[in-house]
Amino acid sequence: MARPRSFDPDDVLEIARQVFWQKGFQATSLDEITAASGVAKPSLYAAFGDKNALFLKVLDRYHDGILGWAERTLAQPVPACEAIRQWLTGFIPYCSGEKGQRGCLSINSATDGSLDQAELRKSIERYNRRLEELLRARLRADRAEFRKGFDPDVTAHTIMVVHAGLLALAHQRPDSKRVKAVIDQVMSLLA
Amino acid sequence: MARPRSFDPDDVLEIARQVFWQKGFQATSLDEITAASGVAKPSLYAAFGDKNALFLKVLDRYHDGILGWAERTLAQPVPACEAIRQWLTGFIPYCSGEKGQRGCLSINSATDGSLDQAELRKSIERYNRRLEELLRARLRADRAEFRKGFDPDVTAHTIMVVHAGLLALAHQRPDSKRVKAVIDQVMSLLA
DNA sequence: TTCATTATGTACTAGTAAGTACAGAACGCA
């Protein structure tokens, strides 16, 4: 019926993610995405809308990836304590300079004062809420494991804070041993 | 001997700090700083150098302010545990949307992939190192307070991580009660 | 083969921001 698209939108979102993650939203120009993806601007605009909309699509895709992985990790048939430790441990490469110093695209975006606040904050809020829900649900389900007075809701939030802190400090490329030591110490809150 | 400066550089750095903190480095134009301060661009360039240099001066000044306050708070003649709790508690207004949603200028800058990396990272690294040293020194000095096997070095780093996490999540304007609950739970690591 | 439709690539517009040239103003000193 008409000329078909010459690129896979998902591939382009993947490339755009890398560029945005590396340089941040503001500092990334569409020309750079064009150069990296080989897709010209009019095609990008036709497929994704303007720069803000493209970034939101990239970010949502990023969120979905992490949430999917969190669901799988936290659903494992091991004690909650162990599942959560594995989940946190999985971030170590991103917290320690092993996979660059980019930290977390979502946190980097949240701390960027320049982004279109309304939509972006909604996306990040939704992501954080869902992540915290996963942690909370797991802690509640296994609450019998823990000592009396254990509060799964506060603990879920504390883990979110530690997670955010580790990824915010990732930009300093800390040694992975230190990251691991922090995770161990925080996990002792659950023992 | 010559025409005197018509503005106080420190006032301008203070104003520039507010603008940079509000909008981020990239999204802040020198025209905005000119508008906010009443100082024209050539004077800014003469006094501070280019935009990067201006930002570094603003950031160093910000760091010094927080370090000074941390020194005072942590030097108080109370148990280390209590001094650190007070230090963390002092950030609550900046962690909870009470004083806007700007979080911490240093963390916001660290997560911004677009900044001149060499100089900026050195400044932030130095700041974090000095802050962590203050915490570590205080914990070491009072280590007798804590249980056996207590590791002041790891604990100092964990507190840095929590601090960074709270300020990274500040952009979601969490309820100050939740922030306080997290601080309480983390402080229980020291009990 | 021809047409309607949708994608593509080139080349453009418009706007903005960093940085500066230059003329003139404000000072201390002689």
Next chain:
DNA sequence: TGCGTTCTGTACTTACTAGTACATAATGAA
């Protein structure tokens, strides 16, 4: 008062970037 020096404000240049107009290419259907 006149001079050298340093600061100030206007107006500019240069460069980059978001977004788009338009001609053309590639498809399926008739």
